[in-house]
Structures are given as C-alpha cells and as structure tokens.
Amino acid sequence: MSQLTINLEKCTGCGLCIKSCATDALHKENNKAMVNENCTLCGICIDSCPFEAISIEKENLEEVDLSLYEGIWVFAEQQKGEILPVVYELLGKGKELSLEKGCKLTALIFADEVQCNIQKLISYGADRVIFCEDAALAEKLDENYIELFDTLINKHKPDILLFGATGFGRSLAPRVAARVGTGLTADCTLLEIDKESGLLQQTRPAFGGNLMATIICPNHRPQMATVRPGVLLLQEENTSNEGEVIAVPMPTIRHNHIEILEEVLSGEINTIADAKIIVSVGRGIGSQKNMSLVHRLAELIGGNVGVTRSLVDIGWSQYENQIGQTGSTVAPKLLIACGISGAIQHLAGISNAETIIVINSDPDAPIFSVADYKVVGDCVEVIKKLIATLED
Ligand SMILES: Cc1cc2nc3c(=O)[nH]c(=O)nc-3n(C[C@H](O)[C@H](O)[C@H](O)COP(=O)(O)OP(=O)(O)OC[C@H]3O[C@@H](n4cnc5c(N)ncnc54)[C@H](O)[C@@H]3O)c2cc1C
Ligand code: SF4
Ligand code: SF4
Structure with a gap:
C-alpha cells in the first residue's frame, strides 16, 4: 500500500506541514511531525515542507498496457x-x-x-x-x-x-x-x-x-x-x-453476503427528473401554508412541484422534490421558478430546462440570469392570479 513517510532526521518540527493539511492528519510529537490515519495521501504537505522531509512511497502497481x-x-x-x-x-x-x-x-x-x-x-x-x-x-x-x-x-x-x-x-x-x-x-x-x-x-x-x-x-x-x-x-x-x-453466461458468484428481504420503492421513480413541467419554489414562497397554492398551480398546468434545498431543510417539502447539485437534475420543457435566489448549487440542477420563467421580488436576484421570461414581483400574488385565471 502507498504511504506517507516523514524523515525524522530532516524534520525540524517547524509545523508548516500541519497547517497545510486539510484533514488534520499531521501533528507534532517530541518536536517532530507525525502522520495519522486521517491521511488521504493527497500530497499537499510535501510541497509545504522546506526541508524535503515528507515523501509518499507509492505502491508498486502493475503497469497497465x-x-x-x-x-x-x-x-x-x-x-x-x-x-x-x-x-x-x-x-x-x-x-x-x-x-x-x-x-x-x-x-x-x-x-x-x-x-x-x-x-x-x-x-x-x-x-x-x-x-x-x-x-x-x-x-x-x-x-x-x-x-x-x-x-x-x-x-x-x-x-x-x-x-x-x-x-x-x-x-x-x-x-x-x-x-x-x-x-x-x-x-x-x-x-x-x-x-x-x-x-x-x-x-x-x-x-x-x-x-x-x-x-x-x-x-x-x-x-x-x-x-x-x-x-x-x-x-x-x-x-x-x-x-x-x-x-454471455453468468459467472460463478464468489461471495454472497446479502439477502434482500423486501424491496420498497419510495414513491414514483425520478418524478422530478422526468417532469416536463415544473413549478419550482424557494424560500420566497413565504410560508408552508403557501405550498398548497404551489401544488394547485402545478396541478392546473399538469406539472410537478420542485423546491430548493432551503425548503427541504426547513421541512416544507421532501428531499425527492429538491432540485440542484445535491438533489435532482431536471430538464423540463417549462420551469416556473418562484422566490428562488439562484445559488450556484441550485442552478447546477436546471441548466437543461428549455424555458424558464422567473418570479422574484428582487430585480437583482441571480436567478434572473437564466430566465427566458422575467417577472419582478411577489410570487405568492402572481401564483394566486395564475390559479384564478386557469380556474376561470
Ligand atoms: C454543498 C451544497 C450543496 C447544495 N445543494 C443545493 C441543491 O441541491 N439545491 C438547492 O436549491 N440548494 C442547494 N444548496 C443551497 C444553496 O446554496 C442555497 O442556499 C439555496 O438554493 C437557497 O434557497 P432559496 O433560493 O430558496 O433561498 P434564498 O437564497 O433565501 O432566496 C430566496 C429568494 O426569494 C426571493 N423572495 C423573497 N420574498 C419573495 C416574494 N414574496 N416573492 C418573490 N420572491 C421573493 C428573494 O429575493 C430571494 O431571491 C447547497 C449548498 C451547499 C453548500
Ligand atoms: S498527504 Fe495530504 S492528507 Fe496526508 S498528511 Fe499530507 S496534506 Fe495531510
Ligand atoms: S514542514 Fe517539514 S520540517 Fe516542518 S514539521 Fe513538517 S515535516 Fe517537519
């Protein structure tokens, strides 16, 4: 296995390597640097040592043709x-x-x-x-x-x-x-x-x-x-x-440690990821009560409800509805983004949306940079008007 080595004869105990390590893998003992099991072998500390006391011995891997x-x-x-x-x-x-x-x-x-x-x-x-x-x-x-x-x-x-x-x-x-x-x-x-x-x-x-x-x-x-x-x-x-x-034939199974007792699918598979129309909301929706308006609008236009991570974090929606870097990536034909600021982690999930309508009360909100149609205003009021028009 590869491992990090500290040459104790060269080490002066200056501690520069300890500061450079992001995983707290280095500490000092008897004024010499020591490495512990947190080391990921990233190699950053090697350059930080002015005395060339640190090296990584690489495992002798077979060369691949x-x-x-x-x-x-x-x-x-x-x-x-x-x-x-x-x-x-x-x-x-x-x-x-x-x-x-x-x-x-x-x-x-x-x-x-x-x-x-x-x-x-x-x-x-x-x-x-x-x-x-x-x-x-x-x-x-x-x-x-x-x-x-x-x-x-x-x-x-x-x-x-x-x-x-x-x-x-x-x-x-x-x-x-x-x-x-x-x-x-x-x-x-x-x-x-x-x-x-x-x-x-x-x-x-x-x-x-x-x-x-x-x-x-x-x-x-x-x-x-x-x-x-x-x-x-x-x-x-x-x-x-x-x-x-x-x-091809099935090979002989070497190990079999797992037995499946029951398979439970949580809701529909990839609902948001597959949706063609999404009404997506963020903290600007104001209250959990207003979520029923969002669901009504989505229902009227045959869409799904998506949310930012903020709404999942505060419990107004479930993780399966989250759009973004740590949620689902979506590619709908139409995305209506209401009260969403447009953090980079959220935008990472909507770059393939065909048409984006943004409703935000702040005309400088970053989400407007990806908008095809821009509405500056209170999203709750706009959603209510849309519902009233569609129900008419
Ligand atoms: C590692 C990491 C991963 C992350 N992954 C994700 C992710 O997958 N998805 C995700 O969404 N976020 C993710 N985040 C969080 C992200 O950085 C933002 O914090 C989050 O997206 C902000 O959510 P928001 O837009 O709902 O809230 P806010 O940033 O608070 O924005 C609210 C917006 O609503 C507007 N507004 C307020 N009132 C109204 C109103 N009445 N009408 C209209 N607009 C109004 C405001 O002007 C503002 O622009 C992640 C963060 C990190 C660090
Ligand atoms: S190789 Fe990377 S993780 Fe290991 S001690 Fe050095 S800086 Fe820390
Ligand atoms: S930077 Fe080099 S000399 Fe300084 S403590 Fe780390 S290993 Fe020792």
Whole structure:
C-alpha cells in the first residue's frame, strides 16, 4: 500500500506541514511531525515542507498496457423490466464520444429478463449489446453484478465505462472500479474527449459547487464515470438502427453476503427528473401554508412541484422534490421558478430546462440570469392570479 513517510532526521518540527493539511492528519510529537490515519495521501504537505522531509512511497502497481483498451461501454440499468431514462441519455453522449474516438459503443444489460429491451438500446445508438440473462440477476445485488463486470472488463478491455448515478449505479460503480483497480469520477456534469491525449475529461462540481473540477484517469482502465439522470440531453431514437448482440453466461458468484428481504420503492421513480413541467419554489414562497397554492398551480398546468434545498431543510417539502447539485437534475420543457435566489448549487440542477420563467421580488436576484421570461414581483400574488385565471 502507498504511504506517507516523514524523515525524522530532516524534520525540524517547524509545523508548516500541519497547517497545510486539510484533514488534520499531521501533528507534532517530541518536536517532530507525525502522520495519522486521517491521511488521504493527497500530497499537499510535501510541497509545504522546506526541508524535503515528507515523501509518499507509492505502491508498486502493475503497469497497465493502455493500448489494449478500446471502446465505450454504458451500463443499461433496468427497473421492473424497464430501462431507466438515464441509460438513453448516456447512450446519446456515448455515441458522440465514440464517433470522436472512432470506436464502438456497447450497452451492457444484465437481469433475469432483458431480451425485450435489447433493440431499444440499439435504437438509441448502441453498436453492440452484451447481455446476460440469469435468475441470479433478478435482485440487484452488487456482488452478482461485480462478478460479471470483472469477467467482461478483463476479457474485452473497454476504454471508458459509464453508469447512471442512480441508487444502484452509485453503489455498483465504485465497487466495480475497486475490483478492477481503476478510478471513478462520480456525478459528472460534462464528459469530453481531450483532443491531444484522447483521455476522457470528466467534469463535476467541487468544493460545494463553487468550482468545476475536470478529472482524468491517465494510468488505469477503464476510465469510469457516473452521470446523474437529466444532466445529459436525450437523443432521438432510430428504430432502423442495427447492432451486434452478444449473450454471455453468468459467472460463478464468489461471495454472497446479502439477502434482500423486501424491496420498497419510495414513491414514483425520478418524478422530478422526468417532469416536463415544473413549478419550482424557494424560500420566497413565504410560508408552508403557501405550498398548497404551489401544488394547485402545478396541478392546473399538469406539472410537478420542485423546491430548493432551503425548503427541504426547513421541512416544507421532501428531499425527492429538491432540485440542484445535491438533489435532482431536471430538464423540463417549462420551469416556473418562484422566490428562488439562484445559488450556484441550485442552478447546477436546471441548466437543461428549455424555458424558464422567473418570479422574484428582487430585480437583482441571480436567478434572473437564466430566465427566458422575467417577472419582478411577489410570487405568492402572481401564483394566486395564475390559479384564478386557469380556474376561470
Ligand atoms: C454543498 C451544497 C450543496 C447544495 N445543494 C443545493 C441543491 O441541491 N439545491 C438547492 O436549491 N440548494 C442547494 N444548496 C443551497 C444553496 O446554496 C442555497 O442556499 C439555496 O438554493 C437557497 O434557497 P432559496 O433560493 O430558496 O433561498 P434564498 O437564497 O433565501 O432566496 C430566496 C429568494 O426569494 C426571493 N423572495 C423573497 N420574498 C419573495 C416574494 N414574496 N416573492 C418573490 N420572491 C421573493 C428573494 O429575493 C430571494 O431571491 C447547497 C449548498 C451547499 C453548500
Ligand atoms: S498527504 Fe495530504 S492528507 Fe496526508 S498528511 Fe499530507 S496534506 Fe495531510
Ligand atoms: S514542514 Fe517539514 S520540517 Fe516542518 S514539521 Fe513538517 S515535516 Fe517537519
């Protein structure tokens, strides 16, 4: 394993490294720097030491022959027999990247029944579908899926592997990455190919959403990323597409530690992420009582209610309605944003909305920067008038 080492002969106990460490992994003992288990091996303290007393000894990892890896893979997650919409979004982006790299796009679908969905994956751009149909895959147990990924990645050596950041995708992707010894960038908002190196540039919000970090995986394969539902644009389906279909057998399961006793789905799946019309509200709605007006307006125009994190925090709405960096990403045709300031973490979730109407009493509210139509005024009054007009 890699580890941080402090050369005690060189260390003068100046303490500069302790100040540089964000995880409190360094302290002093007998006037010498010491490292504890908080160390994430980020390496920042190395440069802070004027006496070159700190080093990181890297684990001797087997060098990967990157030239053997080719193609882009998308994991096609099913829920109750239906392919999740995020899969089609990933296939659209995967197709774009595969054309740029001049390689094949492969969809992977594993479940107890998959055959009816294979053509759908081809229609949305997959050149090839690798499927495994086995009763052992009826329940979404990471352990069963990991064996399949491990076997297939070792055999076919994909260059890039993409997952939807669904509950299952978030659980499975890091385990697959750990099993095959590669990295993973979670919750990407942008995927691009670097023209010079051909590497996948994986961009995601960092430091509480205040800046965007672009991450690469230069030494290991596959390059793995998850993308949240609604972040990528859905491309058109083409039912005349043709593709290769490969059936693979279920490998022997090495471990089986989990037994599913009952599966409980909380409400409808991705309601907000899939909504075509959203009435979205923030703290400017004023009171919990006014939420009934918001629900009435949404009902009248056939939409869903979305909220900012502030409203979830104060208990006026539930987390599943939250839009933004730590909530859902939405891509409705129409979004009516009422009493929302437009914090960067909220805007991160609405960049794919087609038309945005903003109602805010502050003409300088940052949310107006993304508005197609602007209403400066009291959102409660505007909502009441809209309801009255629509009920007429
Ligand atoms: C790591 C991190 C992750 C986060 N993730 C998210 C996230 O996923 N989603 C999210 O939403 N936030 C998120 N936040 C919080 C975010 O930074 C903001 O605090 C939050 O979005 C603000 O919510 P708001 O717009 O409802 O409230 P405020 O910022 O308080 O804005 C209220 C707005 O209402 C207007 N207003 C007041 N009265 C009226 C009225 N009568 N009529 C019309 N307008 C009125 C005001 O002018 C103001 O613009 C996150 C923060 C952090 C640090
Ligand atoms: S490597 Fe990073 S986490 Fe570890 S002690 Fe140095 S600064 Fe702290
Ligand atoms: S900065 Fe270098 S010399 Fe100073 S305490 Fe840390 S390890 Fe020792």
